Amino acid sequence: MRLKKSLVAAAAVFALALSACGGNATNEKATSGDGASTGVVLANCSEPQRPLIPADINETGGGRIADLLFSGLFYYDAEGESKPEMAESVESDDNINWTVKLKKGKKFSDGTEVKAHNFVDAWKMGAKEGLLSSAFFEPIEGASVDGTGDLTGLNVVDDYTFTIKLKQAESDFPARLGYSAFYPLADAALADTKAAGENPIANGPYKFASDKAWEHNVKLELVPNEAYEGDRKAQNGGINFIFYTSQDAAYADLQSGNLDVIDQVPESVFATYEKELDGRAVNQQTAVFQGFTIPMGLEHFKGEEGKLRRQAISHAINRDEITKVAFNGTRTPAKEFTSPAVPGFDENIKGNEVLKYDPEKAKELWNKAEEISKYEGTFTIAYNSDGGHQTWVDATANSIKNALGINAEGKPYPDFKSLRNDVTNRTITGAFRTGWQADYPSMYNFLAPVYMTGAGANDAEYASPEFDGMMKEAAGMTDHEASLKKMNEAQEKLFEDLPAIPLWYANVNGGWSANVDNVAFDWHSVPVYYKITKQA
Numbered sequence: 001m002r003l004k005k006s007l008v009a010a011a012a013v014f015a016l017a018l019s020a021c022g023g024n025a026t027n028e029k030a031t032s033g034d035g036a037s038t039g040v041v042l043a044n045c046s047e048p049q050r051p052l053i054p055a056d057i058n059e060t061g062g063g064r065i066a067d068l069l070f071s072g073l074f075y076y077d078a079e080g081e082s083k084p085e086m087a088e089s090v091e092s093d094d095n096i097n098w099t100v101k102l103k104k105g106k107k108f109s110d111g112t113e114v115k116a117h118n119f120v121d122a123w124k125m126g127a128k129e130g131l132l133s134s135a136f137f138e139p140i141e142g143a144s145v146d147g148t149g150d151l152t153g154l155n156v157v158d159d160y161t162f163t164i165k166l167k168q169a170e171s172d173f174p175a176r177l178g179y180s181a182f183y184p185l186a187d188a189a190l191a192d193t194k195a196a197g198e199n200p201i202a203n204g205p206y207k208f209a210s211d212k213a214w215e216h217n218v219k220l221e222l223v224p225n226e227a228y229e230g231d232r233k234a235q236n237g238g239i240n241f242i243f244y245t246s247q248d249a250a251y252a253d254l255q256s257g258n259l260d261v262i263d264q265v266p267e268s269v270f271a272t273y274e275k276e277l278d279g280r281a282v283n284q285q286t287a288v289f290q291g292f293t294i295p296m297g298l299e300h301f302k303g304e305e306g307k308l309r310r311q312a313i314s315h316a317i318n319r320d321e322i323t324k325v326a327f328n329g330t331r332t333p334a335k336e337f338t339s340p341a342v343p344g345f346d347e348n349i350k351g352n353e354v355l356k357y358d359p360e361k362a363k364e365l366w367n368k369a370e371e372i373s374k375y376e377g378t379f380t381i382a383y384n385s386d387g388g389h390q391t392w393v394d395a396t397a398n399s400i401k402n403a404l405g406i407n408a409e410g411k412p413y414p415d416f417k418s419l420r421n422d423v424t425n426r427t428i429t430g431a432f433r434t435g436w437q438a439d440y441p442s443m444y445n446f447l448a449p450v451y452m453t454g455a456g457a458n459d460a461e462y463a464s465p466e467f468d469g470m471m472k473e474a475a476g477m478t479d480h481e482a483s484l485k486k487m488n489e490a491q492e493k494l495f496e497d498l499p500a501i502p503l504w505y506a507n508v509n510g511g512w513s514a515n516v517d518n519v520a521f522d523w524h525s526v527p528v529y530y531k532i533t534k535q536a
């Protein structure tokens with residue numbers, strides 16, 4: 001039978017609708033004309049770790065800004081469904097050879113037209129330079145296992161057509177093409193990526209307000225991009241992202257009307273914020289996994305000794321108590337490495353009993369590791385102080401300390417960027433908090449970019465040929481259910497090795513001020529900024 005798939009059809013399999021668990025997920029208020037307003041929306045954010053080159057971003061602060069500045073072949077709507085944006089069509093007869101046709105007349109903010117080579121050259125540059133998200137290019141012919149190298153599988157046919165050849169058939173490859181690693185870059189940006197990283201040339205719904213829009217560690221100002229023509233047209237006068245050093249400060253500004261939207265309230269108000277915000281709050285399931293990572297090369301955490309200690313630490317954590325006390329029930333204890341919000345989630349994967357709180361088992365495993373080598377010093381969990389993590393980190397460290405009889409404590413960093421710099425540079429000396437906010441709605445996205453050998457977000461530097469092989473096999477399957485089953489088999493290997501310690505799944509606990517309307521949070525906990533309205 002002849003097989004021909006378009007991205008729209010293939011990606012629809014991965015669409016998901018997230019229902020609110022409490023509060024209001026959205027508020028709607030009629031506006032005049034086409035619904036647009038002219039007020040500038042004030043929103044919280046974290047300082048991006050890296051310059052704003054899409055393929056060099058793998059953290060949420062830079063990611064949400066890039067998603068407003070750029071438009072890819074497709075975008076993900078609030079429910080996580082893939083929608084065409086720059087793409088006229090993406091088709092294949094065999095899931096290996098894909099032909100991409102672009103819509104004509106789409107422009108960058110510098111007035112140049114978006115053409116096929118802007119995609120191809122941007123992807124090739126990302127792979128050649130080994131940028132942080134280069135692992136997303138790994139399926140393309142010519143890429144190495146970490147996504148670097150010459151992407152020989154990319155070829156420009158004409159101004160509006162290019163082709164992609166993969167190493168093997170991958171049925172869910174199209175669903176990934178809305179992610180920021182696959183955004184295009186303008187000719188001027190390709191010629192000078194350093195300048196473009198500080199002042200991007202946009203083709204999305206927003207652009208920089210000026211050459212000095214980014215005041216590092218303070219704020220970043222966006223205005224509507226008049227060159228943009230698409231479904232995500234800005235309905236406000238701009239977005240000012242303010243980089244807060246604490247969630248408490250952001251929440252105080254929200255209550256006083258000096259901030260319009262917050263995507264995460266501080267832990268201190270979990271029990272009260274929905275009442276305090278009086279209908280302007282959200283408590284909604286979302287595609288976010290949270291845990292902490294112990295580098296595979298860390299002393300006492302290598303080989304058999306390391307395996308025993310990782311299992312011991314996992315058994316030493318009372319996830320049920322911490323989610324109830326520290327999070328007021330707004331977190332759900334983890335059962336596996338993905339999220340209940342994506343298809344294929346299975347809370348009964350073989351090996352996940354290591355997530356059960358069992359202090360006696362924890363001590364038994366730790367003592368076995370002690371027979372191999374004596375552990376000295378303090379077990380630390382690094383976290384960023386600007387993210388509201390101290391309460392749960394302290395609770396987790398105390399749980400480990402009490403169960404194992406060792407010294408354990410949190411290690412605060414002043415901000416997210418500082419923490420990520422040490423993680424990215426491999427200069428971190430202990431465990432550190434990690435999480436994964438899905439890039440696109442698929443189980444594969446929670447696993448491949450984080451745990452496959454050489455992947456850009458593989459902060460543990462985990463390497464397992466067995467896991468890699470199962471993930472590649474899953475990616476090549478045309479039967480979606482069989483692919484999900486194979487990925488869950490791959491998770492059995494993760495439970496054996498524990499490159500990360502799963503903790504819980506997060507809800508989005510956000511809110512907005514009385515100054516704005518039409519606020520909603522999407523499938524992976526990010527406010528749908530372009531739809532927010534505010535009168536000047």
